[in-house]
Amino acid sequence: MATRALYNVRPDKSTSCIEERSPSMSGTRSAIQNRKRHREAVVTSIKGPVAFMHPADIGRLVVKSSRRRGARLRPNYAAGEDGVDVVKVLMATDHLITFEAFRPKGAIDTTHQHPDHHSMVYQKQGRVRMRIGGKAFIVEAGDSYFHPMGVVHQHEALEDSVRIETKIYPAGGAIASWNRLVSASD
Incomplete structure (x- = not known):
């Protein structure tokens, strides 16, 4: 069986042989399948529970919207207040939580910050x-914004509003952190 050489191409265009190996269709196919399974496991390995996410949606690659129902969220930094958002989690992994939040006109949350996302x-x-x-900004339908980890922020609804928010947890632990954040909710 013929061998195949793999080369490293340097910035100066010179090359060096990294390894030589025999091509194997079954070996290549299984390596590709293993990479695909590993990528899917980012979502499918999540077992939950995930607060504000329908249990049947946890760990799925595709989540159908018909199962989702919003619930009032009261974050742990505002435990003494009524929640101002009605939230439904759309997707969760160990590094991110994406949710939709409805906030009625006039509702304003407590000024707060997040140390982990x-x-x-x-x-x-x-x-x-x-x-x-x-800084203060007026954000309208179609606009996007970002608030970095550790930066104080606050939302005030000037009209009934809906936002799609993705919380990014660089160190992982998104689900455990999310569940703690919303622990004051009923």
Whole structure:
């Protein structure tokens, strides 16, 4: 059986042989299948529970919207208050949580920060006044915004609003952290 050489191409265009091996269709196929399984495991290995996520949706690559129902969220930093958002989790992995949140006109959350995650948000509907650090912004439907980990922020709904938010946990542990964050909810 013929061998195949793998080469490393350096920035100066010179090459060096990294390894030589015999091609094997079954070996190549199984390596590709293993990579695919590993990538899918990012989602499919999640066992839950995930607060505000339908149990049948946990660990799925595709989540159908018909199962989702929103519930009022009261974060642990505002345990003495009524929750201002109605939330439904759309997808969860060990490094991110994506959810949809409805906030009625006039609702404003407690100024707060998150020590373990960044948030990236798409404003789907309505208008909000968003305070990030020392700056205030008016965010309208179709706009996006980001508040980095550890930065003080606050949302005030100027109209009934819906946002799609992804919380990014660089160190992992997203589900455990999310469940703690929303632990004050009923």
